[in-house]
Amino acid sequence: MGKGKGNVKLQKKRYAERYPEKERARNTRKCARRRARRKAEDPIGYAEKRRAANARYREKNPEKVRAQRARSNAIWNGKRRALLLGTGGRISSGIADRLGKIQKWRCVVCLKDLSDGYHIDHIFPLALGGRHEDSNLQLLCPSCNLSKGAKHPVDFMRSRGFLL
Numbered sequence: 318m319g320k321g322k323g324n325v326k327l328q329k330k331r332y333a334e335r336y337p338e339k340e341r342a343r344n345t346r347k348c349a350r351r352r353a354r355r356k357a358e359d360p361i362g363y364a365e366k367r368r369a370a371n372a373r374y375r376e377k378n379p380e381k382v383r384a385q386r387a388r389s390n391a392i393w394n395g396k397r398r399a400l401l402l403g404t405g406g407r408i409s410s411g412i413a414d415r416l417g418k419i420q421k422w423r424c425v426v427c428l429k430d431l432s433d434g435y436h437i438d439h440i441f442p443l444a445l446g447g448r449h450e451d452s453n454l455q456l457l458c459p460s461c462n463l464s465k466g467a468k469h470p471v472d473f474m475r476s477r478g479f480l481l
């Protein structure tokens with residue numbers, strides 16, 4: 318028994334089993350190389366295929382796409398407004414998911430299920446000097462957030478029958 322082809326195959330298999338993370342990284346590189354080659358060979362066809370694949374993904378996962386869009390819009394809008402108003406602060410990535418877990422994915426004001434969409438709200442509005450940072454954020458359903466606007470949080474909660 319020499320070093321036949323089967324032997325090499327077996328060795329590769331054993332190696333992959335022993336170092337799964339290396340194998341994954343190797344596959345990722347392989348896919349990236351293949352994508353780059355396809356793109357170089359036929360850039361227009363490649364772009365069309367990507368567009369079609371993205372459209373299929375959007376069609377199959379509408380709620381994922383909506384949630385992702387809501388998330389990035391909310392964060393981006395907050396960042397932009399904070400910049401305009403000169404209120405500093407940073408928010409951490411993944412903050413919406415963390416808040417969602419804490420709030421059990423319910424609007425803190427009306428308890429509506431947030432799986433259809435949510436807004437990231439500045440508890441103390443940026444317009445009133447609130448900071449664009451984690452501790453000043455909560456998730457609200459779009460309708461509560463829109464009616465809250467730039468109201469003071471105490472006034473808003475009172476208008477909803479909370480607080481005295």
Ligand SMILES: [Zn+2]
Binds near residue numbers: 426458462
């Ligand atoms: Zn609500």
